[in-house]
Amino acid sequence: MIPKSMIRLFRLLTQPLQLVFLMLAVCVASEVQADSGSGSTDEIFGGQILSLTEEKPPLKPSNDPRFQDNKDGTVTDLKEKLMWKQIDIYQEKKIWINWNDAQTYLEKFNKEAFVGYSDWRLPTRKELESLYEEGKDVPWKYYWTENVIHIDPIFGYSSCCFWSSEVYKDEYAWGFNYIRGRTYPSARGGPGLSLSTIRPVRTILGIDSGNAAP
Template sequence: MNYLLVLLPLSSYAQTCQTSSILATTPSAQFTDHADGTITDTKTGLKWKKCSEGQVWNNVTGGCDGSITNYIWKNAIQQAQSINNNGGFAGYFDWRLPNKNELLSIVENQCSWPAINLTVFPDTPVRLFWSSSPVTPETLFVKDSDRAWGVTFYYGNSFDGDKNDNCGVRLVRSEL
């Protein structure tokens, strides 16, 4: 007798926001949309790519097409260099991986699954994203340097991950 095993998700997740009890930390009005796949946070002065790496900005639909690409930490940093060396994006050639605090600045605390403003950053998957900040003995009391900081957009908190883990990437540049 042959059996076919089909795995179905136990439940599906959709973004949940508590707008009546928690103030927005990244309200849409805080951002300037440049209609070219970039958005500027007027509070921090940072310009972000609206889409995660691997996705492509669709100006017609206002969304991000495709699936994100996963990177180990070293390749995440190299991805920014690759974008800059191969024509840039939206006319800029200084894209980089954000540091931990910059990446945390786009977390929307009133939402989870994902903990991000989906109007500003459409089609952001619920997953881990790398920052450029390595874990050092001073920051986490560890001996090795094989770990780096990232942000989980499940609930919007930071994590320290093994640099060989596969995580998402969202690039940033300084506007000022």
């Protein structure tokens, strides 16, 4: 057991060091505040924030006749006879979503009858994969991560990873990664940190004889 007199002596000897560290911290904080006032920023942190907030240049359209921009926030895939929401949920709300919360979102989405339809759903793995095109590149930047999404630019600066409607075992569901072009299982109720989002889809027949909301 260490004698109390030794403990008091240790505290007395270390007090000057604590004061020095405190003064250094104040000086650093002052420099940061001064830099902020003069327009300087932390380059690494600033770069991370800019990756999320900076205005992105318009993407060059592919002019692929397969896709039709309906000018109402949806895109029709004439080949697969599917109507997709043009921008995904992360593009719209800047939040990731797990599979369980996606069900709640879709229920509300259909109650609101987006563009007049109430039969929106999560796509199957096959439907998600049908949008993957290795010859098409859309830049994807998230904080310090830079990559390329292989999807038609008609969908804008798309996210990388999407939930499908298909479950896997008891607590998992299948997703699709547009960087790698592969499916993957992920926890359905996991935290919203998996970089996963959803792009609602609906099946169309002919030009469109789907389930239009009244």
